[in-house]
Amino acid sequence: MTAHAHRHELYTVDQVRALDRRAIEQLGIPGYELMQRAAAAALVCLRQHWPQARRTAVYCGPGNNGGDGFLLAALAREAGLHAEVFAPAESRGDDATRARREFEHGGGIVNAWNDAVVLPAVDVHVDALYGTGLQRALAADVAALVRRIHATGAPVLALDVPSGVNADTGDVPGEAVQADVTVTFIASKRGLYTGVAPGYVGAVQLESLGLPETLWQNAHGDAELMQPWTLPPRPRQSHKGNNGHVLAIGGDHGTAGAIRLCGEAALRGGAGLVSVATRAEHLIALNSARPELMAHDVNGPQALEALLPRATVLAVGPGLGQGAWGHALWLTALDAHLPMVLDADGLNLLAQEPRQLSVPAVMTPHPGEAARLLGCDTATIGADRFAAVRELARRYQAVVVLKGAGSLVADPEGRVAVCPWGNPGMATGGMGDLLTGIVAALLAQGCDAWQAATLGVSLHARAGDLAARHGGERGLIATDLLEPLRLLLNGRES
Numbered sequence: 001m002t003a004h005a006h007r008h009e010l011y012t013v014d015q016v017r018a019l020d021r022r023a024i025e026q027l028g029i030p031g032y033e034l035m036q037r038a039a040a041a042a043l044v045c046l047r048q049h050w051p052q053a054r055r056t057a058v059y060c061g062p063g064n065n066g067g068d069g070f071l072l073a074a075l076a077r078e079a080g081l082h083a084e085v086f087a088p089a090e091s092r093g094d095d096a097t098r099a100r101r102e103f104e105h106g107g108g109i110v111n112a113w114n115d116a117v118v119l120p121a122v123d124v125h126v127d128a129l130y131g132t133g134l135q136r137a138l139a140a141d142v143a144a145l146v147r148r149i150h151a152t153g154a155p156v157l158a159l160d161v162p163s164g165v166n167a168d169t170g171d172v173p174g175e176a177v178q179a180d181v182t183v184t185f186i187a188s189k190r191g192l193y194t195g196v197a198p199g200y201v202g203a204v205q206l207e208s209l210g211l212p213e214t215l216w217q218n219a220h221g222d223a224e225l226m227q228p229w230t231l232p233p234r235p236r237q238s239h240k241g242n243n244g245h246v247l248a249i250g251g252d253h254g255t256a257g258a259i260r261l262c263g264e265a266a267l268r269g270g271a272g273l274v275s276v277a278t279r280a281e282h283l284i285a286l287n288s289a290r291p292e293l294m295a296h297d298v299n300g301p302q303a304l305e306a307l308l309p310r311a312t313v314l315a316v317g318p319g320l321g322q323g324a325w326g327h328a329l330w331l332t333a334l335d336a337h338l339p340m341v342l343d344a345d346g347l348n349l350l351a352q353e354p355r356q357l358s359v360p361a362v363m364t365p366h367p368g369e370a371a372r373l374l375g376c377d378t379a380t381i382g383a384d385r386f387a388a389v390r391e392l393a394r395r396y397q398a399v400v401v402l403k404g405a406g407s408l409v410a411d412p413e414g415r416v417a418v419c420p421w422g423n424p425g426m427a428t429g430g431m432g433d434l435l436t437g438i439v440a441a442l443l444a445q446g447c448d449a450w451q452a453a454t455l456g457v458s459l460h461a462r463a464g465d466l467a468a469r470h471g472g473e474r475g476l477i478a479t480d481l482l483e484p485l486r487l488l489l490n491g492r493e494s
């Protein structure tokens with residue numbers, strides 16, 4: 001595996017095809033040779049991950065992904081492995097057909113696939129059914145094959161893309177192969193990192209197939225994979241006034257927890273001061289639980305206005321509600337023209353009463369909120385999260401975080417970053433409130449909206465992973481993230 005500078009870039013399927021064409025036309029490397037290199041890289045990957053494997057079954061689809069599979073099976077046989085091939089359809093295209101013939105000429109047998117076929121006992125299955133060419137849900141017979149593969153319990157190596165996953169969007173419109181490892185060729189496909197796709201890809205390994213660095217020159221991807229980083233150490237002379245003052249607004253009747261979590265995360269995210277504007281009934285509990293928070297009884301817009309002059313950043317939405325109280329505070333907050341993070345009911349109110357945000361703003365919708373903001377359903381968001389997050393950022397002229405596995409961050413110019421961290425233990429109440437507080441704290445410490453959103457998302461997800469590493473995913477709760485968050489923020493953990 002070569003270390004290329006483009007490794008953090010994520011490409012659309014069209015961009016990957018353009019890179020393939022460039023390799024073929026400009027570098028003069030025939031497509032069939034690329035296929036041979038892909039197969040060789042895949043065999044190395046198989047042996048790295050499963051050094052004891054002796055028996056393998058390779059499932060080859062009709063296109064070039066299937067071609068990769070035939071050549072891998074041929075190489076595996078030459079290397080002394082037992083490799084059986086199953087092909088549900090005829091090969092299409094010159095390279096795939098040639099690859100199939102090469103496998104057969106070497107003595108390999110291509111088994112047809114139908115429901116009566118009994119899959120052999122193998123150490124590893126290799127999925128070469130579909131790659132970047134998949135346009136729609138897997139056909140019923142292929143979906144049945146995929147279920148049978150899973151039922152054997154043996155691990156799966158997917159070539160380029162787990163079949164059934166849309167490499168462009170991360171959507172899985174039907175059945176898909178659940179891979180343990182996906183070895184992906186030439187460039188990272190953006191769809192492998194977001195939405196439901198992370199649940200199918202397993203560990204992703206990128207193989208550049210020995211192509212020279214010049215191939216990627218001026219061929220930038222569509223998105224970038226977030227890299228771990230944090231803020232530099234504080235100057236020794238800093239005082240609390242240098243680190244901003246977050247004012248968290250929310251916590252209607254019955255939702256004290258949301259605003260407390262937001263405020264506490266802003267403190268752990270390094271804000272100099274954190275005030276909370278909330279209902280009077282929450283003050284005693286907030287003060288006793290977290291005395292560092294300055295909790296204020298805010299019964300309406302005037303009380304909020306009195307707090308605004310001291311605030312440098314607003315966090316608007318956790319537990320805000322959509323009633324008269326929440327709506328009045330929301331309007332006052334938006335009119336304050338302070339940098340802000342908008343979340344939860346702050347976003348739901350915006351969906352009902354659209355307006356442009358005139359200040360540096362970060363919006364943090366989950367797919368349900370994103371759907372309300374765009375006036376569509378959540379399935380439409382899931383079908384193309386990249387398009388959804390870009391449209392939100394453009395429409396509201398804000399930096400937008402689209403939450404969910406593989407969170408995306410977009411700015412109004414269309415830049416997108418993808419978060420590779422996080423785990424299903426984080427799908428519990430309060431996690432979003434923490435993110436709001438962290439992003440607000442980073443804005444307060446001088447980050448611009450893009451930095452605050454991308455760093456906030458990455459710290460939040462990595463804190464979740466660290467917390468899950470110690471105690472497991474089930475039963476993980478939002479406050480478990482606060483201590484690891486602090487360690488990560490200070491560069492004490494990686």
Ligand SMILES: NC(=O)C1=CN([C@@H]2O[C@H](COP(=O)(O)OP(=O)(O)OC[C@H]3O[C@@H](n4cnc5c(N)ncnc54)[C@H](O)[C@@H]3O)[C@@H](O)[C@H]2O)[C@@H](O)CC1
Pocket residue numbers: 020021031034035036038061062063064065066067068092093129130131132133134135136137138139159160161185
């Ligand atoms: N051309 C190149 O430069 C290289 C291509 N490579 C491999 O080629 C793959 C792409 O190959 P292809 O473009 O041939 O695409 P695929 O092999 O992914 O599949 C395309 C075929 O499937 C059909 N198809 C699409 N969706 C379907 C569905 N839902 N049900 C049934 N049939 C469907 C298409 O009509 C086409 O025949 C990559 O993922 C990679 O594995 C590698 O060999 C490396 C180099």
Ligand SMILES: [K+]
Pocket residue numbers: 065127128129130131158159160161162163
């Ligand atoms: K595949």
